[in-house]
Amino acid sequence: MCRWLAYSGEAIKPSLLVLDAQHSLVAQSLNSPLGAETVNGDGFGFGWYPEGSKAGSTPALFHSIEPAWNDENLRELTESIASPLFFGHVRAAGGPPIQRTNCHPFRHDNWMFMHNGFLGGFREMKRDLTFAVDPSLYPDILGTTDSEVLFHLALTLGLKDDPIGAMAKTVRMVEEVGEKHGVKFPMQGTLALSDGATLWAFRYSTARRSRSLYHSVALPEMREMYPEAAQLAQFGDKAKVVVSEPLNDLPGAFVEVGESTVAILSDEGYHHEPFLDDGE
Template identity: 70%
Template sequence: MCRWLAYTGEALQASTVILDAQHSLVAQSLDSPLGAETVNGDGFGFGWYPENADAGAEPTFFRSIEPAWNDQNLRELTRSVRSPLFFSHVRAAAGPPIQQTNCHPFRHGNWLFMHNGFLAEFARVKRDLTFAVDPSLYPTIQGTTDSEVLFHLALTFGLTEDPIGAMGSAIRLVESVGREHGIAFPMQGTVAVSDGVTVWAFRYSSQRRTRTLFHSVDVDILRQMYPDAERLTLFGAHAHLIVSEPLNDLPGVFAEVPESTVVIVDAAGYRHQPFLTESA
């Protein structure tokens, strides 16, 4: 469906992972070995929090319907921006039209959100799910994707106060409405959200056969494993990446996130928690 990455840690030049890695996100937009679709050329997005910004600062984003591999502005921007936390996403459209407002990430206040996957047979459940969005949030839905509706459902259920609980409630609603319409497996995907300080990354599907998700191993461990890898000098000790698929072929650099798991990444590092492991 799509490919994405989230970075948090010491301020990093964004092109280091979006452009310059062996299997960078831009490379994955053209050739994604682990993706449901090999090519993800239906637009892209890059959202970042300013370096040295106060907690609660609003992120900036750039989105385009151009293929990521063919956009010079993305190259210029990611080589100029240094950020301690950023999201980037390349899209393979699965129905909603190719337009800028349908490109990820989505933003609400100081929050960023992106999704790889789908709400099954969205056209059949769209009305019920959209009408479940809080009326005060409804006007901020700008595009036509299932992903943006999922984001607004999570906001409706209290994402800004309890990200894990709110995402769980939103997905359970998606499953409930979907099954009322005879849809066996309503939810598929990996989701990332951030408030600019912490990143929460979810891997979950109703079928328990979710799109791939990985995170990098701690940099100190990687330096012990690969003492001669000059590229590791580009990353600080607290650098963490969560990705749809690994950015290189080196064994042990990326660990797969288990099914039905949320990964929380903050200054303390990674923590894993079970997510919606009980039957709906």
């Protein structure tokens, strides 16, 4: 459906990953070997927490309905700023129209969210799911995607206090509503979520056949594996990236996130936890 990346670590120019990497996000928008669609040209989005911003700061967003490979502003922006945490998303529209309000990432206060995948049977489930959003959040749904509804459901169900628990409740609600409407496999996707300090990356589908998801190994470890890789000098020891597809062909540089798993990345490192893998 789409491709995305999320970076956390020392502040860098986002163009290093969005544009310049061997298999950058823009390169994946043109050719996505592991994606459901090879080309992801139905708009894009970029969201970032500015360098030096305080905890709880609202991220900035840039959305466009242009293909990412054809937008000069994306290069200008990502080469001109530095950010310690940013999201990038290239879209392959699966039904909702191509418009800026349907481009990821989405934000609420200091939170950002993006999704690769879909809610099966969303047309049948849309009314029930949308009406389950808290009335105070409902006016903030500006587009028509299932992803934006998913985000606002998670906010409704306690995202700010318990991100993993809220996402679990949200997915279970989607599956329960789907069952009610005769939808066999209602949830599919990989999800990225951040409050500006921690990054959560979820991989889950009702059918247990989720979209691909990887994250980089620790930079000190990568430098030991590839001491001659000059490009690694551009990143600090805390640099971490979560991606739909690896950004290079270096063996061992990226680790696949398992099915029904959440990867949690912060300045302290990263670890994996099971996510809805035992019928809870």
